[in-house]
Amino acid sequence: MTVRIAIVGCGNISRRHAEAYANTGRTELVGVADIVEAKAQELAGKYGGTPYASVTELLAAEDPDLVSVTTPPGSHAEIAIEILAAGKSVLLEKPPVLSLAEMDAVAEAERVSAGSVWVIFQHRHGSGALRAADLLGRGALGRPLVAVCETLWFRPLSYFDPDWRGTWVGEGGGPTLGHGIHQIDLLLHLLGPWRTINATAVRLGRPVEFEDVSMASVIFESDAVGTVINSLLSPRELSRIRIDTSGGTLEVNHVYGYSDGDWTFHPAPDAAKAAALGIDPGVRKTAIESSVADDPWTASAGDDVPSNHEAQISRLIDDLQAGRSHETTLAGTRPTMEFVTALYASAITGRPVHRTDLTPDHPFYQALHGNTPKTELSESFRT
Ligand SMILES: NC(=O)c1ccc[n+]([C@@H]2O[C@H](COP(=O)([O-])OP(=O)(O)OC[C@H]3O[C@@H](n4cnc5c(N)ncnc54)[C@H](O)[C@@H]3O)[C@@H](O)[C@H]2O)c1
Structure with missing residues (x-):
């Protein structure tokens, strides 16, 4: 079956969605909507579909199977709920929502709808992450112990020109929510539930209402520990996840998307193998590493699928056509929103936050700023 697609929000990232759908060769773009009609007309002119001035008009006239929501983050929850109420499925751009309260409202709308909600976190879908999740999930790389998660990006002043950027209402948060969330989501996807954040x-x-740099130390349910840093002030940009396990060091270094060549695995010196070779494992690491080229990471290599919109959207269309659910469900991204919420709560209150603290009566459940008075917020961000 051909999957009927619509896109709401015809700005920068909508083109990646339109191209990724078109490249599957198994979809038809039936409609696009933007409150700026010229933008809807431009996208429709390039990729097809009928242009509309709102999601409401689009849903009244078209019958899509799936609607990509590529509007600014502050509008995601309301638009997703409207699409679900029409019985259609939603692919939400990151960050899916601005608070746990919004996430639970969308989840409730999904529960009573014929449609489903999935979220774009494209870095879960490249072949490197698929291999890493599989091997870590079945313990083939050993027990995770120490993690480092870095999103060191640069955004000039002009980045904040659109009026939705830099505001709690429109953008919802700084590099923690808007940028580092990609790496945070992948880290949690690979390492499982976290317990406590400082x-x-x-x-x-930068002229923003929130942070432009954040840092966290995290303890996972597994007792592994990690550090996370998110910055928009780092001219040599880098996205990195490094996981030290009892079996070795797995690392991915990239900026906005990785290929298999961006991943490395350094096996831990193997004491038994070292003894057989008569090598001291503490000193002659390289000799031992070269003797274990059959390590599980190297052995798992297959087709190289870079982590981009095309990687996730082609898997999503495969899943829809096969009648399966797609891996990156709304519920499956809740741990990421919980992590982001806890990071803001800890930074603003100066206290550790446990995942179990984040119940609906927690002050930061409704909003990532916890409805903290402006003067106190300024003090927390030290400005
Ligand atoms: N996954 C990624 O790598 C990635 C990269 C960049 C941006 N994004 C996300 O994509 C989303 C959009 O970002 P962008 O850079 O394309 O923004 P943008 O400002 O370029 O485009 C947003 C568009 O939405 C339209 N819009 C606003 N409110 C609307 C509404 N209620 N109904 C219909 N249209 C509406 C605007 O007119 C604009 O054309 C954000 O959530 C952002 O975080 C994701």
Whole structure:
């Protein structure tokens, strides 16, 4: 069956969605909507479909199977709920929503709808992450012990020109929510549930209502520990996840998307193998590593699928056509929103936050700023 697609929000990222759908060769773009009609007309002119001035008009006239929501984050929840109420499925851009309260409202709308909600986190869907999730999930790389998760990006002042950027209402948060969330989501996807976060967030150089740098230390349910840093002030940009396990070090270094070549695995010196070779495992690591080229990471290599919109959207269309659910469900991304919420709560209150603290009566459940008075917020971000 051909999957009928619509796109709401015809700005920058909508083109990636339109191209990724078109490249599957198994979809038809039936309609696109933007409150700026010229943008809807431009997208429709390039990729097809009828242009509309709102999601409401689009849903009244078309019968899509799936609607990509590529509007600014502050509008995601309301638009997703309207699409679900029409019985259609939704592919939400990241960040899916601005709070746990919004996430639960969308989840409730999904529960009573014929449609489903999936979220774009494209870095879960490249072949490197698929291999890493599989091997870590079945313990083939050993027990995770220490993690480092870095999103060191650069956004000039002009990035904040659109009026929705830099505001709690439109953008919802700084690099923690808007940028580092990609790496955070992948880290949690690979390492499983976290238990406690201690965080700091500061505003050092951009005209925003929230942080432009944040840092956290995290303890996982497995007892593994990690650090996370998110910055928009780092001219040599880098996205990195490094996981030290009892079996070795798995690492991915990239900026906005990785290929298999961006992943490395350094096996831990193997004491038994070292003894057989008469090598001291503490000193002659390289000799031992070269003797274990059959390590599970190297052995798992297959087709190289880079982590981009095309990787996730082609898997989503495969899943829809096969009648399966797609892996990145709304519920499956709740741990990521919980992590982001806890990071803000810890940074703003100066106290550790446990995942179990985040019940609906928690002050940060409704909003990532916890409805903290402005003067106190400024103090937390040290400005
Ligand atoms: N996955 C990624 O790698 C990635 C990269 C960049 C942006 N994004 C996400 O994509 C989303 C959009 O970002 P962008 O850079 O394309 O923004 P953008 O400002 O370029 O485009 C947003 C568009 O939505 C339209 N819009 C706003 N409110 C609307 C509404 N209620 N109904 C219909 N249209 C509406 C605007 O007119 C605009 O054309 C954000 O959530 C952002 O975080 C994801």
